[in-house]
Amino acid sequence: MEEEVPISGNSEEFELDEEEEEPITAKKVLDTLRQAWLNEKFAPDLLLHQTDMLDLMLAQVSYMEENLRHLESNDFRGIIHRMELERIKYIICCYLRCRLAKIEEFTDFILAEEAKREEKLLSEEEFTYATTFSNITKKHFEQIVLKYVPTLRDDCAQNLPRPNEMSHVFLTANKDVPSVIVGSNDEEVDLQIGSRHIMPYKLAADLLKNGDVQLL
């Protein structure tokens, strides 16, 4: 049915088309991405990449753009769809920018952690990006300073900038989670579905990974 829609400009089908794709719907993809975006935005540390979802969404976006091109420019439905597309693109761009910013800020820390991890948090492209970024920056330091001065000890390695995992985050529970430890004095709290809390990121990191909570 994807092929039938465009020229008629029937926006009803257009919407349906977006939502009826099997086995995973475009709406689901978008919801997942929106969630990933918010989590990424508020978490101090890098989270798991969403390459599959992104690829699906981007393919959908370019498909929709292609469709829109066939719509008459005065058709107001076109304007609404374009607006929707803009929003989706903003979410994607902002999400990826957010990840890049973290990668650039904590490059060496992230790369070192990544090497130790089974499940990779970076997508392949991001990994290449991080490696190159780290290399050009080191080369820059080497070129101007390090090659002219004696190295007594490896002092660059001791102070890798790292994310502050104890910074507090706002979160809401996606389901009931009993006895979660919050705070350093082992205080326990039962998270009820839909309830909102504020706690150090580190203590919520595992819940976030399972999808039990989401950041706000």
Added chain:
Amino acid sequence: MFGEQAFELIKELERNSENLPPFNDEIVRGVLDEINAIFEENRKDANTVNETGDRSLIPLLMYRDASLYRNKRCVLAYLYNRLKRIKEMRWQFGVAIPNEIKSNLCEPEIQWFNAYTQNLGTYMRSIGDDIGLNLTDNVGPPKSLYVEVRCVTDYGKYELENGDVILLRENSQHYLPRVECEPLIRQGILEHLG
């Protein structure tokens, strides 16, 4: 006093928090010389300590070592923070740095900028199974499709995505798709109204 020049570098960046001051070659060199001078003195005294076993020199050695380390950190911080600002320029102005700013960069920094631009370009092209996505677009949440802009300089002709060509003259006002004029607004060619 050890470390004064290095601190000068940091202060210089601090004073110019909005823009990028010219690369201070002279002081950077001064700091590097100081580091090497300290290292040399320490090496001599360390030999003396080893030969004579005179432990009274040790505090001095440690003091010099701390100064050396501090100098190194300051000068690296200076470089790193400049890179950060240069990086922001890539996001703000695109692949070409305006000439008046370029003259403030030293040669390795220009090389770094080019490498950074290339790396970012490669990454952006590879997004979404090589569909590619320009991450420097869509900086703010979209509020409307079209925005009203005024042209600040005589830019000349500009072709829109749909093939229309518009003439951007100084003080002319236009109603354009936000996506298309965003880069021009960032470069200071257009000015967002209201």
